[in-house]
Amino acid sequence: MAFLVYLTDYICSGTLIHPKYVLTARHCINSELVKVQLGKYDVEEESRQDVQEITISRKHKHVRYDVGLLLLAKPATLEPGHVQPICLPLYSSLQMYFPQTVTISGWGLTETNNPARVLMKANTPVSMSGTECNEDHMMCVGGVKNSNHCSGDSGGPYQAPILQLGNGRVCCVPPDPGRLISHRNAVKLAQLSCGTPGLELKIQNGTFAQRGEFPWMAILVYSTDLICSGTLIHPKYVLTTRHCIKSELVKVQLGKYDMEEDYTEWREEVLEITISRKLKHVRYDVGLLLLTKPATLQEGHVQPICLPLYSSLQMYLPQTVTISGWGVAFENQPMSVLRKANTPVLMSGKGCNEDHMICVGGVNHSNPCLGDSGGPYQALSKYGNNSGGRYVQYGIISEGPAICNRPVHPSRGVMEVSWQMLNISDVAIQTNDAFLFATVHRCTSVS
Secondary structure, three states, X not given: OEXXXXXXXXXXXXXXXXXXXXXXXXXXXXXXXXXEEXXXXXXXXXXXXXXXEEEEEEEEEOOOOOOEEEEEOOOOOOEOOOXXXXXXXXXXXXXXXXXXXXXEEEOOEOOOOOEXXXXXEEEEEEOOOOOOOOOOOOOOEOOOOOOOOOOOOOOOOEEEOOEEEOOXXXXXXXXXXXXXXXXXXXXXXXXXXXXXXXXXXXOOOOEEOOOOOOOOEEEEEEOOOOOOEEEEEEOOEEXXXXXHOOOOEEEEXXXXXXXXOOOOOOHHHXXXXXXXXXXXOOOOOOEEEEEOOOOOOEOOOEOOOEOOOEHHHHOOOOOEEEEEEOOEOOOOOEOOEOEEEEEEEEOOOOOOOOOOEOEEOOXXXXXXXXXXXXXXXXXXXXXXXXXXXXXXXXXEOOOOOOOOOOOEOOOEOXXXXXXXHOOHHHOOOOOOOEEEEEOOOOOOEOO
16 A cells, blocks of 8 residues: 655555556646655554655556556565555456455545544445446445445555456456446447358368358458458448558448459449548557448348457457458459458467467468458357357458468457447447457568
8 A cells, every 4th residue: 555645635545556656546646746655554653664755756647537657766665564566457367357345445534534544444345236337437336334435545446355456447247258348339239240151151261252251341442552451340330450541541342342343233232431530549550430321231241240249259269260351362463352261370489479469370371461451350259149150350450471372470469449439329438448359460471
């Protein structure tokens, strides 16, 4: 526990998460905050030699949530049982876990309406319902007499024996592998008839896809000769890569199969929709396109792909994924018709050691190539209560290798796509919650 020291009588606390960092609430950070005290127990006790008082060199405030971070002028001296950092839920298994009871601690107001002199603690249950427990940036606690946090406890932790739950981490529902992640847009996406292939065909490496086999594939239309693709994830949204989003990008085509096909019997089935908004993820090579009107869904022709919205899918990575796109073929020319290929997911290899990467490749002629950017890494998976397999998108093709018939090690890992980017039904989303899924980018050819 960290006691925040102000030039005024303001009371806040925080938690040491690293020898040089203290986590607290954004509203606790103001100009009067000057230092922190570590190893503190009694606020009225005269200065003790074992209490470390360290000035603050920098204050960080989250732009959206009530979360703040304090950078200390020097690292704290760690002492077992006296000054130690708390753990954060950095492992994926902990991010999917939520305790039934958490412990709060701080120097806030007590039942006498006076600040506590010594550090107080209380166990409090995690509430599963309530009128104020309906936002995805909240977690709800309380319900036991005299065991709720009070004014002055701000910045302190909700903690369990194995993790700290920081401000802004949502979970008002117990974990369940078959449960949708906690967000109303996740429910809207999951209710779509997604991921159903238009044809039941055996997939072979490096073959042409059949017409309607991947009805979520979208061609991005530029005013130049750029080639990129994307996937329909909702009637109004196309998922692609950030680097595919240019000023020359004007529309998308859905239900497309042959790029050179002119006005034929198939041409009438191609939906061409202009783009009203282009969204780029601030950190990752992920982009989202908002269409000016919803696509008309047609079974086997225009359908959205499923996303790993169920917690069981977020913890799952298939051994083999299918890639599809109109990228450069072996003659180093873009393909006219949609192609597909199976490619294995690699668990090791050069360049496959970053947490934000997944590695694929290793089978001759089955890797993404230039022009495949924005397309999906997809696999048939059990989806919700659906007994049959549906295609779920586990990744995004970012950049293919210069030599297409060599194995590649694209980047590996867990990708965040902000719900802030999803403005489904034109309802503003006030949370930056995210769902996780793997993405592939920055491919490197290897011999």
